[in-house]
Amino acid sequence: MNLFSLEGKCALVTGASRGLGRGMAVALAEAGADVVCASTTPGGTDETAAAIRALGRQCWQVAADLSDRDALRRMARDAEDTAGHIDILVNNAGTIRRHPAVDFPADDWDFVLQTNLNATFLLCQHFGQQMIAPGPGKIVNIASLLSFTGGITVPAYTASKHAVAGLTKALANEWAQHNVQVNAIAPGYFRTDNTQPLQDNPTRSEAISNRIPAGRWGDPDDLGGAVVFLASAASDYVNGHILVVDGGWTAR
Secondary structure, eight states, rough: OOOGGOOEEEEEEEEEESSSHHHHHHHHHHOEEEEEESSSSTTTHHHHHHHHHTTOEEEEEEEEEOOHHHHHHHHHHHHHHHHHHHHHEOOOOOOOOOOGGOOHHHHHHHHHHIIIIIHHHHHHHHHHHHHHOOOOOEEEEEOOGGTTTSSOHHHHHHHHHHHHHHHHHHHHHHHHHEEEEEEEEEEEBBBSTHHHHHHHHHHHHHOOOOOOOTTTTOOOOGGHHHHHHHSSSTTTOOOOOOEEEEETTTTT
16 A cells, blocks of 8 residues: 555645645645645635644645736745645646626636636646656646536636646656656536536536436545545556546446
8 A cells, every 4th residue: 555655745736725625635645745735815725734734744835816827936936945845736726607608708718718727737837847857746637527528608617627638648748758647637526616506506406416326426535535546656657647536427
């Protein structure tokens, strides 16, 4: 089981204030990693940090609006300055806007693409440069079931998550030779803020639930094993893979 140990490693998790990000940050700490928790607002990761420190691991907190490139770069430097090094990058932070495509506001399109795609690439690029030189390194991007399907009234989110899946493969092609593994997790339907409108719609919620062979929506803890696997030595020969964690939804 030492293959799954993260002792001596430091991870940066974006969007770690709640939901999937918090669940993955705590899972990495349970596997032995120290964690830098990032959110959009100062103090946004207080509860996550407390949970990590209760496990006896170190935790640092940074904040930035990921749609602001200058703020994003400052956050990346802050993470390095406080933790000393980043061995594992988890690009979890994301946003969604819901409008019919014919009426989709250009500002919302730009905001979603900047947050979900551009910020992911810039963080991969920044920390990839640091990982390539000494090696090894692990990058885990958060894709989506909408990396494979179209969705309804979420064209910007769908476009961004298709692109995150492609970016993951493109970076893996270049960086695998340097012992830097770049992979992604595609969560299914999880109970988070992003899916609250679907949970609140009785028709959509029932239709989704009926299609999931596991018989339930996912909880943030359900991503723990996947992120630890992709962040650990157990996945050293896994490159450019999109790991679907959906309770069997795509199989149905």
